[in-house]
Amino acid sequence: MGSDRGTTDRESGGTFGRDRAASCQGPYGGETDAGACGDPARFEVARHLRVPLRVCAVHLGPSLLPADGVLWPPGICLIR
Structure with a gap:
């Protein structure tokens, strides 16, 4: 049962739909070294x-x- 709240990540402070199991993109977050x-x-x-x-x-x-x-x-935001 999905719910469409009509809220974007930016409007909710980036928390709506966030993947809690995201991997570190560090140290610099470049497209080639992501993850x-x-x-x-x-x-x-x-x-x-x-x-x-x-x-x-x-x-x-x-x-x-x-x-x-x-x-x-x-x-900086703490995500977990």
């Missing part, structure tokens, strides 16, 4: 004109400066 870590993602780092970068605790720090489009000051 290179394989650990469960625990944080989302907001990025300008890009989907948020999901990273594990180990890659949270390294992702903040060199990753593409990361906002400053960084917007």
Whole structure:
């Protein structure tokens, strides 16, 4: 039984439809190295004109400066 609430990820703060078992995209979230870590993602780092970068605790720090489009000051959300 599916429910269409008419809410997008952006309108609900990115939590609607979020995959809880997402893998870490760290350390830099490039298209070629996405999922290179394989650990469960625990944080989302907001990025300008890009989907948020999901990273594990180990890659949270390294992702903040060199990753593409990361906002400053960084917007970080705990996802689990």
